[in-house]
Amino acid sequence: MRHEIKKISRIVDELTTLFLKEDTNEVDFSIKRLSDHTVIKIVDYGTHFTDEYIDQLREIFNAQRQCEVEEYYWQLCGEVDDDQELTLIGCMIDKATVEKKDGDLYLELIRYNM
């Protein structure tokens, strides 16, 4: 099996842990599956992340998609709460928008079907 749905769920799982553990108490997620890609939208309300950290998130999520890393490690995504798998998320998505507006953090992640 290729586990496409489960991979999307894992990305959401990892980010839920990141935001609730390291940042705020209120997060919205929206997942939309389209014919050739999936869009994950996240709003992290009242973020405490620094601008420098947000820049780092933007950079790491916009790293090149690496299917070989995804195929091997996707089941690690969202597995532990002591550590983050942000590099892995970067390997599993194609594009990311990361913006801070009015004190909230907005993310839009795009993952194309392979």
Next chain:
Amino acid sequence: MVVVNKIHERELHKEDKLKILSVFPVAFLLFGLYLCGDITTLIAGLKAINLSPTILITDFLEVGGLGPSFVNAALIGFFNLYLLKRYQLRINGLLIAAYMTVIGFAFFGKNIFNILPIYTGGYLYCKYQKIQMKNIILIIMFGTALAPIVSEIAFGHALNIAFSVPFGIGLGLLIGFIIVPLSSHMLKFHDGFNLYNIGFTAGIIGTVFTSMLRSFKMEIQPEHILYLNESSHIAILLGVLFVYLMVIGLLLNRNILTKYFKIFKYKGRTITDFTQLVGYGMTFFNMGMMGMLSLGYVLLVGGVINGPVLAAIFTVTGFAAFGKQPKNCYPVILGLIGTALLMGYDLSSTGLIISVLFSTTLAPIAGTYGPIAGIIAGALHLALVMNIGVVHGGINLYNNGFSGGLVAGFLVPIIDAFKKGD
């Protein structure tokens, strides 16, 4: 919450990275041909290596001679480099780790005959699942840990060779087919705290296969073929190669000497891809440093550099691109050495040297939970690795990865039991 450091280094094209990595097989080829002296020695050595059952521990330096062993490693290195180029993969830390591991194990266990069926099995899996081969090439590279099962069935003399060779190749195909889903699934047992995950997966597969063979009265007998002669010329070659990596690192990033300590912040748990987090310059420098430290340890305890030791040194060097750095490795090593001394083991024996070097598979435990946890992990690793080979009958080359997976899967939930909070 360190994510990435600002990286100021010379840009490297993908071709340049491949050229940097190609220096290893080129050096092995030249060194091997020089040691062979003539073509007859080379052919006889390569034949002996390829027709050997290769069960743990079969040191190719002893089976085929030094020259042919280095040529064998060069051939496997070139083959894997070709695949990296053919599938146009981004040369990340994990691929560097896989490449160096495969090269290292070409000195003890892997040859062209026994790895090809596993690659072909992976290819068949891709055709069946309609996915691209490049997605799984990395897993297959590591998956050649089970290559000895192909050689053992083919040349282990348990069956007539007319049946044994096709049967061995068939098993290799099957392993290549099943290793992808299995390796991904097994990660959940240790949550990425064992860097040699395929070693753990291969240990499970090896245990199942060996048990099946035993139920058909096909007992796999362990081997203990080791090269124990002069190895100072190999040490010099390794030293030159590791200095080369450090120099490449310095040429790419001139601030390394003052910024190297930044790499110590990373816990090393999978996925810690240093090429992405600290850049290629720092990664190559760290690889050279870890290679030098490994080589220095072997020389310090008076060990012989033979096939298994070469495999261990190159694996540590490779994984220095994917999580290992001196700070998260030393507690595990200290724990293992301390336990070994208490138990009266000979530190200079090949078995103990490779256990020390491979124990760094548990570096993420020290990196995440601190040096005490690392020391305990090292001590547990020694206890397991010395007893676990019999379970899979020696067909899993990454025996330490199997042990490391069990230690991590056992230890991490226990550490968790003592933690408080959300």
